[in-house]
Amino acid sequence: MLAVGTSTCLGCRYNKTEKQSPASSARTxxxxxxxxxxxxxxxxxxxxxxxxxxxxGCNEIRTVTVGDFDLYGVLQNLRIAADAKGxxxxxxxxxxxxxGDNSQIGFASFLSRDSSDTMTKVAxxxxxxxxxxxxxVAPSTVAGQLDLLASGVAGSPExxxxxxxxxxxxxxxxxxxxxxSPIRAITLPFSLTESLVAGQQAPIAILAxxxxxxxxYYACEKEYEAAVKTGLPRSLRSLSFAGxxxxxxxxxxxTDKTPEKPFVPAVAARASSVLAVYRVDERLEAxxxxxxxKKVGSAFVMGERGDIGAPAVTFVGTSAYATWxxxxxxxxxxxxxxxxxxxxxxxxSVPIDTGExxxxxxxxxxxxxxxxxxxxxxxxxxxxMIRLGQxxxxxxxxxxxxxxxxxxTDLTPGDGNRRDPEIAAQADRIYIAWSDFTLKKxxxxxxxxxxxxxxx
Numbered sequence: 001m002l003a004v005g006t007s008t009c010l011g012c013r014y015n016k017t018e019k020q021s022p023a024s025s026a027r028t029x030x031x032x033x034x035x036x037x038x039x040x041x042x043x044x045x046x047x048x049x050x051x052x053x054x055x056x057g058c059n060e061i062r063t064v065t066v067g068d069f070d071l072y073g074v075l076q077n078l079r080i081a082a083d084a085k086g087x088x089x090x091x092x093x094x095x096x097x098x099x100g101d102n103s104q105i106g107f108a109s110f111l112s113r114d115s116s117d118t119m120t121k122v123a124x125x126x127x128x129x130x131x132x133x134x135x136x137v138a139p140s141t142v143a144g145q146l147d148l149l150a151s152g153v154a155g156s157p158e159x160x161x162x163x164x165x166x167x168x169x170x171x172x173x174x175x176x177x178x179x180x181s182p183i184r185a186i187t188l189p190f191s192l193t194e195s196l197v198a199g200q201q202a203p204i205a206i207l208a209x210x211x212x213x214x215x216x217y218y219a220c221e222k223e224y225e226a227a228v229k230t231g232l233p234r235s236l237r238s239l240s241f242a243g244x245x246x247x248x249x250x251x252x253x254x255t256d257k258t259p260e261k262p263f264v265p266a267v268a269a270r271a272s273s274v275l276a277v278y279r280v281d282e283r284l285e286a287x288x289x290x291x292x293x294k295k296v297g298s299a300f301v302m303g304e305r306g307d308i309g310a311p312a313v314t315f316v317g318t319s320a321y322a323t324w325x326x327x328x329x330x331x332x333x334x335x336x337x338x339x340x341x342x343x344x345x346x347x348x349s350v351p352i353d354t355g356e357x358x359x360x361x362x363x364x365x366x367x368x369x370x371x372x373x374x375x376x377x378x379x380x381x382x383x384x385m386i387r388l389g390q391x392x393x394x395x396x397x398x399x400x401x402x403x404x405x406x407x408x409t410d411l412t413p414g415d416g417n418r419r420d421p422e423i424a425a426q427a428d429r430i431y432i433a434w435s436d437f438t439l440k441k442x443x444x445x446x447x448x449x450x451x452x453x454x455x456x
Contacts, residue, residue, distance in 0.1 A: 055390050055407045057453035058430065062115045065436070066445040069093060069123060072105050075443030080433040081139035081146055081200040082424035086112040087431040088139040088146040091445050092195070106135035108148060110166040111447065113429045122169040124150070125179035138198035138205065142241065143183060149198045149205050149241065150182075156192075157215050160185040161203050161241040186246035187215045190237060194262050200424055202269035203241035204293055206276050208262065211235045211253060231256025236263050236278055240293030247293045251276065252285070264310035268320065275320045275341060277302065277311040284308055284324060286341060300345045307334070312364045313341075314371070316393050321371055325360035334358040336375060340396050350395065353402035354387065363432075365425040367452055369393065373405070374421040374432055384419045386411040386434045411448060412436075418446070428452055 066089070073095030081088050089109045106124035124135045137150045143163035151159050160182035162168065168180040194208035210232040214220035236252040252263070258281070265278035274289040283304035288296040302322065311324040320341040325334040336359050339349035352359075354377060362375040371391045378384035389405035412418045416438035424431045430450040437443045 055388065055409055055452070058409075058450045059453075061113075061429070061449040061451050063446065063448045064109075064111065064119055066109055066119070066121065066447070067440075068121060069105075069107050070440055070442045070444055073442065075435050075437075075445060077136070077138075077195040078420060078422055078433050078435050078445055079138050079198070080422045080424045080431050080447070081141065081198075082426040082429065082431045083141060083146050084113075084426060085145075086110065086114075087424060087429075087447065087449070088148075089431075089433055089445060089447050090137045090139045090148065091435075092136060093442075104136060106137040106150065108137065108139070108169065109445075109447070110146070111431075111449075113426075113449065115449070120166040120170065122166065124148075124169070136192060136196045138196045139200070140198040140203050140205070141201050142203045149196060149203060149239075151192050151196055157188045157190055157212070158185065159188065159192075159196075159205075159207075159239060159246075161246075184241045184246050186239070186248065188237070188239075188248055189213065189215050190235065190248075191232075193234075194264070197265050197267055199267045199269040199274065202274070202291060204267060204269055204274055204289070204291065205239045206251075206263075206265040206267045206278065207237040207239050207248075208265060208278075209235065209237075210256075211250070234259065236265060236276075238276065238289055238293035238295075240289075240291065242291045242293075249293055249295060251287050251295065251299065252278070252280065254280075266311045266313045266322070268313040268315055270315035270318065270320075273315070273318070273320070275313055275315075275322075277313050277322050277324075277341075279308050279310070282306065282308055284311060286322070286345075288343065297343065302339065302341070302346050303337075310361065312362050314364045314366055316366045316369060316371065319393070321364060321393070321396065323362045323364045323371075323373060325358075325362060325375070327358075334360040335402070336360075336362055336373065338364075338371065338373070338391060338396050340393070348397045350397060350399055351402040352389075352391070353404055354389070354408070359387075361420045363421050363423040365423045365430070367425055367430065370406075371396075372423060372425060372430065374411075374423045376419050376421060376434070378414075378417075382417055383415075384417050385414045386418050386421045386432070388423075388432065 073093035078091040093105045110120040137148050142161050147162045149161045161184050163183045189212045192209040198205040213223040213227045217224045234254045239248045263278045267276045272291050277286045284302040287299040306328045313322045323338045327334045336352040339346045357377050359375050359377045365372045373389045376384045389408035418434050418436045421434040433447045435443045436446050
């Protein structure tokens, strides 16, 4: 089995490959094709700080703080997905046990859309090789309901998907390797080195890690040893559990040294269309996929030059939209960008004015034909607040200056350290999760449910 070095980063969307500030979840200015022109929208004047207005029709249903598992290690890779019944929140705890090895423990919470129901919380079984066991998880829609995509031991080439909801996990205990059987599984010549990222609406994931000469060291010992000496290439892969047989395809293959930064990918699916967006050092790239994880056309560059980080992506109707943060230099604050993405690249884009402080680590979802943007605003380590804003899709067009969101609200106070929000939407329910490091250094997951007055 390939050994993979790990490190941790408070509040980062990625993990294990690089120790960076949370603000490195930021993105780049698009270099627009000359055929894309401005639509004549007026350019607002720059404002010193963003005015905060409640989003019309949205009311809080419930806010849940999940503190039962905070003794296991540092919180990371918080993810959220939703369906008609409720939401599924997953996260991991990066630990530093007595043996000194890194471990990753997966957790999940199933939550009804109703305010009266209790949350079903589970700690996923992990295989313990001394202290080197971890489970990396992400929520997705599997076999028609919310469940999990997962990988097992660190460096393992095995990936699985589960279906059955909270019921199949309730009686399981951590560290006993007695979890439920997956409905599908695959072994790849690949080792995951970043967090698993899954589509909310379909069982398809994007994997970032390193390529190997075969699925297991023991299957090709000599080739493995030779490859390790020369360096295993960093790669980005699709992984689909949508068909009867899991499929995976290499989307990008570098070297053992390039790209230097994590890929921090995002993926979204709608019907048979899938869009993956990811970073390759100082440029933002995208690749269209089929639901089975096969490449459709060639990858294209969405933006380049500057401080780029983790994107987020969603669909509104049949159109895909991506959001990211960007700053041209370290002396400048991060700014959010939103773009409509077509078959061959960005069709239109707009920078968002959210105020003076840096805005980064965004998430995005659809609300009744509009975009809901959630992001953290603050600094790169100790101060962060979570904001939510609404943007009609018709305003996503090429302009000469920043535009304001139609409405925006603060979800948290400005005097704490709340980071890396995630968002999911289903009919009239909006689920927003973030990592709260204000009172505990290990971090606590927080989930807020909003009702936004849309008829299911």
